[in-house]
Amino acid sequence: MNKHCTRFSDISTSEKILNTVFLLTITLGYIVALMNTYYSHQGRDGKRGLSIDDIAIMYHGSYNQSRLETAINGIMEPNLKFKTDKEIISKWIHKGAEETTYQTEIAPILNRDCAICHTPTINASLPDLSNYKGVKEVTHSGGAPLPSLVRVSHIHLFGIAFILYFIGRIFLLCDINIYVKRVAVVIPFIAMLLDVLSWFITKALPEFAYVVVISGTLMGLSMGMQIIISIYQMWLPVPQKLS
Known part of the structure; x- marks a missing residue:
């Protein structure tokens, strides 16, 4: 029927x-x-706006910058209280990203400006910037x-x-x-x-x-x-x- x-x-x-x-x-x-x-993808290539390069960097990574550098030079830059902190973070990365320097110079910056969002309990999809182990993972040039x-x-x-x-x-x-x-x-x-x-x-x-x-x-x-x-x-x- x-x-x-x-x-x-x-x-x-x-x-x-x-x-x-x-x-x-x-x-x-x-x-x-x-x-x-x-807003989460744009600026990764160092330029304003969302581009194909931003998408490629998001998943594949940048050829000349670590994931953390790409972020602080792009989407995360407005979150930094002091623009000079970008240079401090970049120098630390290029010197080997040692834990001792992280605790004294880098952790205070990230805890102040970044950890409020980059914490697993708040947003599990974002990199964990609340501790050295999590930050160390984004000091290389690979993508997600x-x-x-x-x-x-x-x-x-x-x-x-x-x-x-x-x-x-x-x-x-x-x-x-x-x-x-x-x-x-x-x-x-x-x-x-x-x-x-x-x-x-x-x-x-x-x-x-x-x-x-x-x-x-x-x-x-x-x-x-x-x-x-x-x-x-x-x-x-x-x-x-x-x-």
Whole structure:
């Protein structure tokens, strides 16, 4: 026995309101996430704004600076109370990053300006700058360490997958071609998986940073398309069609 497919015209106004506020909240959250991506990645190449080089440095590392130097010359520079502290940190790194000097000269700077965010209990996704062992790990020129990528990627996959699922469930109520609908709900999942996979590949091949940008953009555009069409058809119904 065939059952009638549920469409937006079949749901109550209360359900439409619930779906709409959810989609609008997700849209706002995504915009904030983009802002966070911009501010956490930009400036790593020593220039203002977000560039492909910033993405490559984030995952692969810089050829001429350690991770800590890249940060204090870019995104973390505004957090330093005294700009001369950059020179103190850089000299310490190039002299071997010894623990004795760290305790007397570097720890006071980092504890004052950086540890408030770079502490595992506050933000596990950021490098730990609250002790010598954690700081020592960012005094080399490599990109994001593998354990950090694994930690961030598993959180990213679980969290984004749930969001995409609920957006897709709402989008399935749209009255559009069934084949277009099927492709549309799959694309953001593929883009998300490609995005995460490209983080690990970029760690070895910096040129793959372009794929990070392209896949992230594709996921955002496909999500936005589903949200816009869903809200439009919820409140401005189209003529009924079989799909």
